[in-house]
Amino acid sequence: MGQCDACGEVGRTHECDTCGGEHCLVHHPRDRHDCAGLAVEDEDDGPGVVVLAVITLAVLVIGVVTGLTVAEVTDLGGEPSAPAADTDPMRADDPGDDVGRDPGTVGRDEPETRQPATAAVRNPWRESPVVVAIEGGGERSVRPLVAETIAFWERNDGRYAQYEADFELRPNATDPDVVVSFVDGEVECDGGHGLGCAPLLGPRTLAERPTDVRIAGDFTNESTLRTMKHEFGHVLGIRHGEPPRPLMRAVEANAQRRPLPDASARPNPWRTTDLTVYLDNATAAERQQIDNAFGFFTDGADGTVPAGIGFEYTDNRSAADIVVRIRNASACDGRQQASCGVVNGPDPDRDGAIEYYTRLRVTVSGVGTDAVAWHAGRWLAYGFGADETADFPTVLRSNRTYRERRDDWWS
Template identity: 45%
Template sequence: MWRTLFVAALLVLAGCATVAPRDGADGGSVDRRAFAPGETPDRPNPWGERELTVAINNTANESRNFRPLVRRALDFWTNNSARYAGFPVDYELDSNASDPDLVVKFVDGIESCANVAEPAGCAPYVTHRGQISRPVSVEIAGSYSNESTLLILKHELGHTLGLNHSSEPQSVMAPSSALTSLPRPNATERRVPWDDANFTVYLDASEAENRAAARRQVRHALDYYARGANGTVPERVSFEFVDNRSAAEVVVTLADDLPCRTGDTGSCGRVRGVDPDGDGALERYRSLRITVGGVGTEAIGWHVGYWLGYGFGFQADAEWPAPLRDATYDERRSDWWEP
């Protein structure tokens, strides 16, 4: 069994395990807020004073010390505000200041900001004095890695200096960035590596010899897992057939050709999901694609059942329930799903 990881989209990876048993006689966004790139701004300081006092309010993780990250972000703008914002600014970091100009709030989550769903940070876009009501709040989601948290801090503080998404430096103020969260359990370490245990299934049986019989085979495999697959998955797992392929989490395709090999029969499985902590392993699955080809109608259920196990995070052979490991040619064509 081999696996490949490749970037599919921002913070989204795809993992493939495209060697199922042969079948033969032997077996996350940052909220982004314009000077044109390259344009040197020249405008007054909307704060009306050069030194700003900054406090910290951490309700996200009391055991995590965010102060060094805030200090680094403030130092960045102390050194670069004149160049990019058009006026110099200094900061006094007093975590418990009673009358600060800015409060950096680390929170569990930000519901919305400027119509951005699940933003990583949020701050007002300050361009003139009338927009300032002290203390000005800068919200930062507290679930990101140190590197990403520093980028979010710089970005949101840039908004408070009047910079928006077209402003320089684009390495900080660009409208999107790849962010990584704090380490999270990998999908294969979770009891259910999905957001929930209720799955939508699409079956493409257009190339099947007997579509009705093929559908029954797939249903047997789904029902087997819905009953707990001999205790290998949680109870109350459910599967519902849907008619919209793009809306299905699990897609089963019965085809003459397999995407994982040529000149052979058997099956392939592929999971896609998200890797928010950037460790190269998926933390949650979002889709499972199963392709079965050339195995005969009676063995379709077994192959689908095998790959459903992969979709539940099974890795070692011993993790699959007994009927789905080391099965013979005849066993794959039996009523293996029976209690």
């Protein structure tokens, strides 16, 4: 079992002799996938001869695994959460909703132990204010968005909501009533994925503490704000299709993704600092060479990558983050190419550039053992986002001489 580098399909894969990629039967032919990549020429003219290798960035190939991204944007909130399952929120005209009635005697699913502090607090948490905390969001400042959502419902709950609640934003509260969490990608809810999730609560339901409101983190502030107002609408007992419209409609078709940094712009374009490596066909001496290249990167590659990235060999080729193939004859596209490589990864913001890398495949072919580390190292630099000369550590730039490529450049 493997995963097709071209379409992301999981199943039986076939290795491409040219680029080392793994592909499904459909994408196996070379003209069906982004074959080979940026190639590095090697000077085999012998010691002392300085030859500038020609690197054509135009042929740099980045495969985008579109199969890993999801296209639909639907909202899945509004399904009653566990505590609300058998107690629908009451309508405003429900005769049972008379003022002054003790909510503790009304809520069927309310445990005996959680009596209201006072009969006056008629919200699912039975206390006031209702403390709202924030989780996630990364570098992005999401606090103003949550604050604006709360302010919106402060103005509008009397008109639309099933109950009124005095929400108070305390982003780092240790014992909050509601947690708004921002998640990577889209939100996984019961039954699918979408922009956001929240339980449908009502004046008689007893909320879980903390109540989870989850918001997809990959959208613009404007879209995020709309999603958050919508999800808080559910928390306040408003169902899909009810006013305020169109805020409470079930499907939000106009959600805008915000641009995400592309992999090559990240200090570490991988999602992890522990990468697994599969070595294909390496002799002990070649493996020693490659160890040296990895060691150089663990030490920060002359400051071009964050220090401390770990590399561990694995026997599981399909699951390996990095595959290095050693071939005797030229296995790259073109006889002059001594090494080639390709990176893969998802493109969730669909800007045509990989957002982070999930796979690097390197082929080193037809070079002497003592040049294996240099070629592997050069492609590792590429796998850490180097795509222009200035991005590469000096010792791995293409103007290195025959001799320099074979010295202990990593020490």
